[in-house]
Amino acid sequence: MESSRRRFMKMAGIAAVGLSAQPVIKAVAAAPTNGTHSLQKGPKALIGSQWAMVIDTRRFKTERDVAPLIEACHKTHNVPHFSDRRHEIKWLWETHFHNAFPDIVNPHMSEEAEHRPYLVLCNHCENPPCVRACPTKATFKRQSDGIVVMDMHRCIGCRFCMAACPYGARSFNFRDPRQGLVEKEMNPQYPTRMKGVVEKCNFCSERLSEGLMPACVEASKGAIVFGDLRDPNSEVRRVLRENFTIRRKSGLGTEPCVYYIV
Template sequence: MKNTRRNFLKVAGITALGVAAGAGKAAASYLPHYDHMTPSPEARTAKRWGMVIDTRKFHSADDYKPLIEACHSYHNVPEFDGPQEIKWMWLESFHHTFPNSHAEYLSEDVEHRPFPLLCNHCEEPPCVRVCPTQATFKREEDGIVMMDMHRCIGCRFCMAGCPYGSRSFNFQDPRKGLKKENPEYPTRTKGVVEKCDFCVERLAQGKMPACVEAAEGKILFGDLEDKNSEVRRALAENYTIRRKPDLGTSPSVFYII
């Protein structure tokens, strides 16, 4: 059934009233697609999860392939032949990754180095503010920006609000784009948005994110609020940059260049 603009506004209006009437923090606790996930005694916790990517240790796009494959295969990210692209992690050039960088005489090595992109799990996420159904929300306990696909109505406001292009919309059934399905992670449906979730389900099992595990030490992951954590030590010892920090979103992903 094709939704007209009038029907969409009606649904959005009803949803907004429902949220205002008492949905409150329901999105933070109602995640049916994570019902299979029970935190283990070994669960990893943090006040604010952050990632530090040492791009000096990656020399070509091929070096990132195992990371992207680990992420996409674990999370059932589909692949289609054609214009539609669903991506949780992907590569871009320096100038596309850091368009606001004003380095006039950039080294050739850095300028031509590929950079991995993913959701930045911002401390001030604009996507959360514009979502009318609380399908996108930030976890209070650790700062991870989450997606509840069951609440998503496909309005794509979050895609418009995200300044990093970190979200993808399923214009067609994503299950048709899976070469092999991972039964440990739920598949999605047509008409919803999806993105990186910092492997929150793996953290609950005491594991590291799939890309971090595949990086074998080239990507660090830890608590940005803990000054003794590995990520904080890496930030103190190296020059790092973030994507579009001038927007005031305070991204949680840092790049050592």
């Protein structure tokens, strides 16, 4: 009887904490973030209604081929580096075919294709489950160009978005990100983050607003094409018409906007 009473009191206490936190969450969620938020655009800003990316995996043979692209992304956005993998922060990284495309089963596929390094990142889905999961609207899809962005000032660290993302494309700052940066190599044009928030690839929205292509696209020397998926005359649409492409876990209905030429 006493143990049952203790369990009841414990659960009642947890429920009380949850109820007391609800007004705070609702207050933050009520702030005006309706998907129209955007950076101040410069006169040369690139305009698109649904940005998308096509990665030509045939251009990457070893990890050394993709390393400069990852470095360009992470240096541009002050992504910290921690030797302990439990604290790893990733915006762009490489993985094995079967990790990237677990739903595409082919026991007799080309060994060369199977063992290429596959770059993975946030897919900036047209139907992003992370957005629906976030209680504070810290992550939302911009209506203007389809980019799924993170407002890290609004993030409360609940990690619901991480649980909702089927691509593992989000990282949580268990440690102070600034401790994983070399000060002299920091990019003063991009803000650093704090401990306890989630972060991910933002399709280089800050570069697009200045008329620049994403850092990884620029470093890829043509192996990655970026453009407006809604424009039938865009380079992305031309590449998609001329090549066979696949997407990660497309059967989930998320409509990822990152395509892979294999």
